[in-house]
Amino acid sequence: MSESEKYSQGYTIEAQDGDFLEAMEAAVDYRGDTTIEVKDGKVWDGYLFNYDEGEKALQVYPKDDPSIVAIPVTDVVKVSFTGKDTASGKSWEAWAKKKGEEREKIKAQEVDEDE
Numbered sequence: 311m312s313e314s315e316k317y318s319q320g321y322t323i324e325a326q327d328g329d330f331l332e333a334m335e336a337a338v339d340y341r342g343d344t345t346i347e348v349k350d351g352k353v354w355d356g357y358l359f360n361y362d363e364g365e366k367a368l369q370v371y372p373k374d375d376p377s378i379v380a381i382p383v384t385d386v387v388k389v390s391f392t393g394k395d396t397a398s399g400k401s402w403e404a405w406a407k408k409k410g411e412e413r414e415k416i417k418a419q420e421v422d423e424d425e
Contacts, residue, residue, distance in 0.1 A: 322390040334361070334368070334389060343393025346370065348385040355392065 317336035324330070337344050338361050346354045346368065356372040356379075367380040 317391060319391050319394055322388060325387045330389075334383070334386070337389050337391065338368070340391055342391065343373065344370075345388075345390040345392045346381055346386055347388040347390075348381060349387055350385075354379060354381060357393075358389075 317333060317340060319342060321333075323333040327333070337358050340358070343356055344358045346358065348354070354370050354372055356370045356375075358368055358370050360369040361367075361383075362369055362380065365380060365382075366384070367382050368386065370379045370381060372379055
């Protein structure tokens with residue numbers, strides 16, 4: 311299983327798991343929502359977009375709050391990849407293929423108009 315498949319929607323990891331730090335890094339790169347549970351039982355659902363190394367905190371845009379929340383890494387007990395990765399399956403190759411097909415279609419239409 312590749313890393314991108316491992317850290318995808320539905321994956322959950324707890325703080326005591328061996329690859330927890332790796333998973334938190336993957337969660338920052340994930341383009342979907344995550345659910346973060348902290349020691350006091352609070353649960354944050356939202357878009358995890360940054361790890362602030364100076365503050366040693368994860369920065370999250372909660373789903374229901376326009377402000378940024380900083381969650382100390384030492385307080386995190388569980389991270390779940392809950393939202394759909396908005397870029398899943400969308401690669402450069404797929405984009406280039408689609409654009410090439412669109413260009414060919416336009417060229418074919420131009421030829422039809424010239425005839």
